[in-house]
Amino acid sequence: MSLLSWNCRGLGNLRTVNALAKVVNKEEPIIVFLMETKLKKDWLVLIKEKCKMKNCFVVPSVGNSGGLILLWKEELKVDVRTFSQNHIDAWVNGGEVGWWHLTGFYGHPYTAKRHESWAKLKHLKSTTSLPWLVIGDFNEIMGLSEKEGGSIRPRKQMADFVSTIDHCGLCDLGFIGSKFTWLYQTTSGIQIRERLDRALATLEWMSLYPTAKLHHLSSSVSDHSPLSLHLFQQQKKRRHKKNFRFESMWLKDLRCEMVVKNAWESGQLMESDWVLHNCLERCKVDLSSWNAMEFGHVGRTIRELQTK
Known part of the structure; x- marks a missing residue:
């Protein structure tokens, strides 16, 4: 409140x-x-x-x-x-x-x-x-x-x-x-x-x-x-797992295409009847990891810059 x-x-x-x-x-x-x-x-x-x-x-x-x-x-x-x-x-x-x-x-x-x-x-x-x-x-x-x-x-x-x-x-x-x-x-x-x-x-x-x-x-x-x-001490909200979102800024980095290509190839090699699903999941995981390593937490960085 x-x-x-x-x-x-x-x-x-x-x-x-x-x-x-x-x-x-x-x-x-x-x-x-x-x-x-x-x-x-x-x-x-x-x-x-x-x-x-x-x-x-x-x-x-x-x-x-x-x-x-x-x-x-x-x-x-x-x-x-x-x-x-x-x-x-x-x-x-x-x-x-x-x-x-x-x-x-x-x-x-x-x-x-x-x-x-x-x-x-x-x-x-x-x-x-x-x-x-x-x-x-x-x-x-x-x-x-x-x-x-x-x-x-x-x-x-x-x-x-x-x-x-x-x-x-x-x-x-x-x-x-x-x-x-x-x-x-x-x-x-x-x-x-x-x-x-x-x-x-x-x-x-x-x-x-x-x-x-x-x-x-x-x-x-x-x-x-x-x-x-x-007005009252706020209780900490439980964190929900965020949905994956493809960031348009990734397309400005030439390495993005290689991350997607490698992930897609890995998904095709997995034994499953759901090849497209595997490829998409692999892309999601690899892009998220690549983003965290190369760009960090963009939202947090923006907030820190606004405060500064």
């Missing part, structure tokens, strides 16, 4: 939608909060299907900026209370643990208007006494240790954010994964990394989900990392 939050910057792009579907398929969240969607209305059905969600609440983008979406599973009870271009506020029925307060938050991207975001957060605190979770892109850091590269952040700017968190009685849930959640490269080649995305919660909410862990995931389609908040 998990909750996904992501500033994915434009869901009108099929590549972004497919990347979102991949994360959802792996993390299996019951709630998904998306920011900077810039969503085309006719894509909403596709996104719901990709995320395997029946219910959603949409805050349309203004022109080519902004836009928020909250999606949740059919069996989950969610009551959306208020919304704006910078937040979606809802009550969630957590079953045995009862109702709790969820805010999907997007801090104002312009520094001069950041105080409006903090005022909104303080107001939301006063709307209910339910256990409270706030998750999203705050567009601010709590200290200089959460920034690398670029100019030094004004201390007052960070202090205002920390003061707001304290005023609301919220605690940072920490994280597992890469230290930074946002990456920007200037035209001069300088890289700036910051931890702009996070999850904050009251002690009451933390007592409902004492084993909750926030994971910083990796993705190549956005400058922000997806956040996956695991």
